[in-house]
Amino acid sequence: MAQDGRKHWKHLYEEIVSPEICCGCSACIVACPHKVLELRDFDPVQTDARSPFDNCIHGEEGCSLCAMACLRLEPSLKIIETSLFGERRDETRPEGNYLSKTLARATDERALAKGQDGGAVTALLAHGLDTGTLDGAVVSGPSARVPWLDEPHLVRTSAELLEAAGSRYTYCATPLGLKKAAQAKLRKIALVGVSCESTAVRQLEAEGIKRWVRPVRLVIGLMCCETFDYEAFMIGKIQTGLGIPLTEIEKVNVKGRVIVTLKSGEDVEIPLRDARPYANEWCH
Ligand code: SF4
Ligand code: SF4
Ligand code: SF4
Structure with a gap:
């Protein structure tokens, strides 16, 4: 002790x-x-x-x-929730407290083309970077070395953002990008991550570990039910099991089933019950 x-x-x-x-x-x-x-x-x-x-x-x-x-050791949920909205969520709002709700779809053609669904997150960040409201964004993006592996990226321009856009449904320790942002001496950054990552940023703030989160102006949490183990799912199931080279994949989406869209335009569908065994064990 x-x-x-x-x-x-x-x-x-x-x-x-x-x-x-x-x-x-x-x-x-x-x-x-x-x-x-x-x-x-x-x-x-x-x-x-x-x-x-x-x-x-x-x-x-x-x-x-x-x-x-660590938000899984002793999460500071009371501080996290009250710091944003002044009160904790109650049973009538299981989704949490909010100021307003809206459905959004990008009108920016670049974001629509490169974003995962409606491109709203990509469009918001691109606007922030283009107008100078943000001087950087910490996001997950594709590895330059390993196909369909996500890595933390620090993007400084909307062009860099668009290169990283889209979901790959494997896990990425995005908050590591906060260290890159601090090293680059950025002052106005956004972070995009699945729920455990976006909450991790709030946990750091709540515990007063501010050095790395001081420049954070915007945190976007992505709804997430599970992520897949890269080795087991992308390599084991898709590349080895289904015989699809990862370099031939254009997009992966989850809409009631996993849809793997190939560069040829063909869609290969995997029922969720067949994909679930490849989810990361910490998600369940
Ligand atoms: S924060 Fe680092 S140095 Fe401090 S107790 Fe944990 S592992 Fe050790
Ligand atoms: S990686 Fe995250 S969940 Fe795991 S021990 Fe560290 S803070 Fe906790
Ligand atoms: S389902 Fe898994 S990856 Fe998604 S937020 Fe929860 S712990 Fe993180």
Whole structure:
């Protein structure tokens, strides 16, 4: 236990990582001031040779930022919810508090062409970047090395944003991009992530770990029921099982079933019941 009794990496490892409750959101890695945590296969790993893998000498000396950052260890939901709307959600609003609701579809042709569905998120961010309201956005985007693998991207222009647009339905530790934004000394950024990632940003704010989230002006949370394991689903099911080279895929969408659209224009459909076994285990 740390000198003052606060939880740290030892407890995060024992209570969240080892029992496989961790969703790989990377908030603990972003928060770690001694840079001893790395993400490997979507799990945080303690890399300082002076500590055993399941403990941390800095934690024993009082550091607790990784534990504070983890929304699955002790989520600060009360602070998160009240900081935005002044009150917590109640039973009549299971979807959470909001100022207003709207259905949106982009009118920007670039966003419509490159976005996943209606292109609204892409259009909002493109507008922010084009007008200077934002000087960057942390998003998931396709890896330059591995087809259909998502990686955290920091985009500075709408052209870069459009290159990253679209959903790939595999997990990406997008909050890691907050460190790139800080290194680039950006002051007005947006972050787009699935619910566990967007909430991770709010958890960092709520716990006062502000260094990395200070420039965040906009957080867009994407509705998410599950994401797929890249190796199992993209490589195992689609490439090996169905014989579809990943380089031949134009788009993947989930609309009551998984629809894999090939560059040839052909759609290959996978029933959800056949895809669900490939979901990341931390989602269920
Ligand atoms: S206790 Fe501190 S130094 Fe150790 S892993 Fe956690 S945040 Fe990093
Ligand atoms: S902060 Fe995120 S990555 Fe770190 S242990 Fe918690 S859930 Fe896992
Ligand atoms: S369902 Fe989506 S938001 Fe929830 S843990 Fe899985 S990836 Fe994160």
